[in-house]
Amino acid sequence: LRRTKHLLRVPCDSGKISNQTNSIECTFCPDDFWSNIDRTVCVLKIVEFLAYDSLGIALTVISVVGASLTIAVFAVFFYHRNTAIVRVNNSVLSFFILFALTLCFLCSLVFIGEPTYWSCMLRHTIFSITFSFCISCILGKTLVVLAAFTATTPGDNIMKWLGPKQQRAIIFICTVIQVVICAAWLIESPPFPSRNTQYEISKIILECSVGSSLAFWCVLGYIGLQACLCFILAFLARKLPGNFNEAKVITFSMLIFCAVWLSFVPAYISSPGKYADAVESFAILASSFGLLFCLFAPKCFIILLKPEKNTRQHLMGK
Template identity: 75%
Template sequence: MQFVKVGLYDGAQHSGKELVIEEQAITWSNQQTKVPVSVCSYRCAPGFRTAACRGQPLCCFDCVPCESGKISNQTDSVDCLPCPEDYWSNANGTSCVPKVIEFLSHDAMGMTLTVIAVIGAFLTITVLVIFLYNKGTPIVRVNNSELSFFILLSLTLCFLCALIFIGEPTSWSCMLRHTAFSITFSLCISCILGKTLVVLAAFTATRPGNNIMKWLGPTQQRIIIFCCTLVQVLICTVWLVVSPPFPYRNTKYQQSKIILDCSVGSDLAFWCVLGYIGLLACVCFFLAFLARKLPGNFNEAKYITFSMIIFCAVWLAFVPAYVSQPGKFTTAVEIFAILASSFGLLLCLFAPKCYIILMKPEKNTKQHLMGKVIT
């Protein structure tokens, strides 16, 4: 044992300064100059909780970070408190903050889809104006101008109905989303189906004794379109009456977010709506496929076949993405499917006609379209 002078007491000094300690001269065990700490564990800061160490005294504990969704705002908290349902813990685990609300808003993604939808509607209206201006030319007349106008109007509505999916879901927007989309697409595919029947009947009617065209006049074509669309309207009406879509706050899929989405209400009605559109597309594809090799320089059945292949491929690819996970990306995929299938129909059905009207007017003759031009 050694006695070391580490300070002195001078009673002549002012009050409070009598005792002078030289801390550098104090040496603790193992020749250390730091004062030893007489506790087993340091205190746990806010955002942590104490966890006792097995086999150690009560003063020995570990500091464990609070789990996600729980907080501790005091030092040496024994437990972490859970946040309310619409709140989540911050990064430090010291306070509860409101959960992030996620839906497809007019952000970069939403604005991009909006611009694409508006461009698609503008292109469709442009094609409609071109067809109206050239409605007396053979290429417009031979392909049933009235049905072409119906298809272009329904395609315009298809592009515009994609805009309903962007923004915060409400009761009205949820009911309007799928019903407007399903009815407009049913109208469009019904018009294409009517056009396909006319093309198939027109070439079949050239055979002797075949008078099938009298059963596919303008009135009958309108009845076919009306009846095919009416079936979808009835399905949507029953859907809205029995179990309509409604806005839904999904807090289960991602606990740190509130996903605002539209619940379809009745899954059966939703898949019936999609299934009916698929049925119309398949029937249209089958009939167009049968007529694809009929004579004529401009056999429209070939283009209808291509358009139905694109349409079916887009929606078959959409289904797995739709059922995979909720959120704004699923809504964006649904909008993309609407836009991609609409662009596919527009380009396949009307791009070749517009090319001939605008770039090759010499081919816009009845003889050339019927394959009677001798070169």
């Protein structure tokens, strides 16, 4: 008789239950619940976000290591600030870039943890402003390198238009444009936390909705525009004379930067839930490491291991 009653039981679809053996009706589970395997009871849905689990901890460690390496490079440059390689390559802009890279490494930490109203607003705005500031500094340095090597005669005096004040003005203006875009984004349609139950109906995926998609892509597009402009200018100056032409390393660093973020876009779009945040955090860290090593590893190598090459005569070459 028990077996007959078991056979009479109607199997329910996912999300429905029937807690009576001979029942022919199934009832829906509440919004935050899902049916168990036997379809006899409703259980809480799994809540998923980029938490401090193995993935979150790994990203945190990489972020802290990157920031620590940047601070170490800053200390090396500050200690050797009167040497040729630091002075020839514009020490002030180098310190600005290192400060910006430290912020870039640390801003990836905002993507870890449960999304809240404030964290969602801070995620993309802090990331976009810090990276825009960093690329603006590199753009300013590229313009200085290009101007210094193209001023072939004393009468050109092109460097008077790219003095320290003008360099800071370029960095300020380029960064303020991004700040204005972010301010308009936050005022008009800011990012907000959302509960995604459509991608996988048995789970609740906590994520940050971007609010205005147009503003989100404008922010990324502006950073891409800065990087492309910096790459083009550095590419034009790559064959200029000098044993340590910084335009070469800037060209390579911008190439890596653009490659990382071009591969990020399809990966971000196709990644669900916490993996989208992990992909964006990884892209931030990968591009930051690329800039740090390409721009500063050759200089640190000469400063620490080849001090005999750290002379103005060797660096200027022909």
